[in-house]
Amino acid sequence: MTQRVEVRISGLGGQGVVLAGQILGKAAVYSGRNAVQTQSYGSEARGSAAKSEVIISDSKIGFPAVRKCDVLVTLSQTALDKHFKDLKKGGVLLVDVSTVESIPETKVKVFKIPATETAKKTFGAGIYANMIMLGALARIINLVNDKAMEKAIRESVPEKTVEANVNAFNTGLEFLT
Amino acid sequence: MTTTKSNTYFWQGNQACAEGAIAAGCRFFAGYPITPASEIAAHMAKRLPQVGGIAIQMEDELASVGVAIGASWAGAKAMTATSGPGFSLMQEFIGYAFITETPCVIVDAQRAGPSTGQATKCGQGDVMQSRWGTHGDYSAIVLSPNSVEEMFTLTVRAFNLAEEYRTPVILLADETIAHMREQITVPSSDSVNVINRRKPRAGDKAFFGLEEVPPMPAVGEGFNVAVTGSTHDEYGIRFTADPLVHKKLVERLNNKIRNHVEEISDFEDYNIEGCQIALLVYGCTSRAIYEAVEKAEAKGIKIGYIRLKTIWPFPEKLVRKLAEKAEKIIVPEMNLGQICYEVERVANGLAEVIPLNKIGGGELITPEELLAKILREAEKNE
Amino acid sequence: MSEAFSVRKYLRDLKLPFCPGCGIFTLMDAFLRSIHELGHEDLKDFVFCSGIGCSSWICSPYFVADSIHTPHGRSIPVATGIKLVHPSLNVVVFGGDGDIVGIGMSHFIHAARRNLDILVIMVNNMIYGMTGGQVAPTTPFKTKTATTPYGSFEEPLDATRLAVTAGACYSARWTTAHPNELKESIKKALRMKGFRFIEVVSQCPTAYGRRAGFKNVGEILKWLKENAVSIGQAEKLSEKELEKRVVVGQFVERKRPTVVENVYAVIKEAQVNDTKS
CATH class of the missing domain: 3.40.50.920 (Rossmann fold)
Structure with a gap:
């Protein structure tokens, strides 16, 4: 059977959710799989709802948008409230518990990561939360190898922040190891 | 990153469009910021100077397509990219490019209109505008990509059709395909089929008729070419009242596309x-x-x-x-x-x-x- | 100068379309004399761009040269594309006041701002002549036109000063009553680099003259001559005294890097960086 996973990363504009999706998709292609990444954001550069969707598959990907996701990653309460209904029954919920207070009662598997808090403490800025979440996500979906992820991160972030981003990603990996 | 080597990348549609243009020989880009087409301008601004080309941001979309038309008459393959609101502004010059037989490529990454509409959201509302947007009798060539790979290949084709038929060609993309990222296998530069406009021979004088698609000189080559958006004869001389000159010109301009539907069509x-x-x-x-x-x-x-x-x-x-x-x-x-x-x-x-x-x-x-x-x-x- | 001046060698064998007494004849003569006196036997080093309006027909298609006759107000964008791709050509734009500072205003300002290396010659006849005498951005206050039957209720624009403010390297205004000064001004501008602008206040006996109360061309030229005042003199006059006067002369002459030089510097830089990486 072909392997296929559909991921939605959601949060607010400025949290780097679109970038996280792009890096995941790129790493999937570097791992020899097909990937499509789409995004949705408001006209405002900061603060409005933002989401990034990634489909990774061994076969050709037709429809590019995610209808029901296997993994939902949320970095804000409003994002969780909005997208929770689209999580598949056997799916996985990955929550930044530094920015999300209330998680609905659910039978799906939930991983709680204090990403923003850890980012602030360890890397001096909450913005690295997206890479911590991405690390945890990579471990959960297990379709993309860590080397490809690191390569994709290095290509996608500003040169000065490469090391911090890679370290944040590794921190995320370790949360679930 | 280079396009000279056959390779697989995870590119955004807009980036694939820009790279496709460069592979087709585009060396001039002008644009004005607009969602969801701005990444094409940003990518061209970075990449074109590396290959000796020019990318410039103009004061509006009118100027963007106008400067591309000027560049085309100076001998360069030129492109501009926009979305619905800017595409509306470009209609004046699209008619001009059609009647003056100026090859150029116009990308419209559609969003939800009318007017400003939903600027970041996908739509397909410009289909009829891409056909009938400018005034007068004309025929349009409009291509519609559905993947990141086609943002590359159909941009190449848009340039080839523009050069072959000496006419503006529109790449009618949409927000989804323009912003989406997907794997793309970029062909090596020597495997990309590139068509260039037919140049006149010394002594040629008819650059606007006598043949279905006449040869096109560039300014500065000594041909004393007279280009005009007014009705003109085979030599570019204005005839603002003669019914036959108008009929002959406008019928030829339309027929050079209408008589080649099968060759232009792709599905x-x-x-x-x-x-x-x-x-x-x-x-x-x-x-x-x-x-x-x-x-x-x-x-x-x-x-x-x-x-x-x-x-x-x-x-x-x-x-x-x-x-x-x-x-x-x-x-x-x-x-x-x-x-x-x-x-x-x-x-x-x-x-x-x-x-x-x-x-x-x-x-x-x-x-x-x-x-x-x-x-x-x-x-x-x- | 190798031979006597004749406009014939620069013109196609076509009948010119301008009304008798039109100021365009004076400008055409001054321009082609400048070309001749600068030693150009033909126009092969030039490209002409123009928009829509009587003065846009000066070069298109009458000059034996490459000429691009664009939509209304859009000559400067097309000239921009040509100059950027082909920097060695001398690009000259002809246009009227409506074309250059009416519908094409923003391109004019931006070309001056980015210091595009072209010469723009604007024929200011203070009216939309070709379309039948409608009010223009340059029409004097209270002038009756087809669309201001009670007199214009707007103040006119000073395009030459606007060019200075926007960054032009050369900006001058003359009238058709100053053919020699105009010719010298064109010659000077043609020898310079950067964005150069010359405004030629000109008579339109057909659409403007009769509405403004002039009986014939001679009267308009006489009025232009008598009401022209040099920049130096103008400085000594009050605003009230300057009403209805035409300030003539050279408003600015300066050097700035042109956008053409800057663009090619970027290409060089990008290619050096590309080789490094």
């Missing part, structure tokens, strides 16, 4: 011969058909489709053939119905034409919605 098809229900699709909307067709077939429905990669000139013969084979043609569009009326005109009662429309919020027509429509129409047949 993907499936099971046209054996289908009862057919889909006619283009652009982002077509991404829903693969899953919907598979599921419809699993339920025993005889289904086929045509996906247009060339929307204009409209491939009448092809669609008439589809109408002869299928009982019903479903036309899904992210607008309130545009190409469906063209299908209806061509089908002329041979098949029932059924629109499936969805607008707002950039939400694509899903495979489920398309399948539901197919099943409903199949049930009605029984």
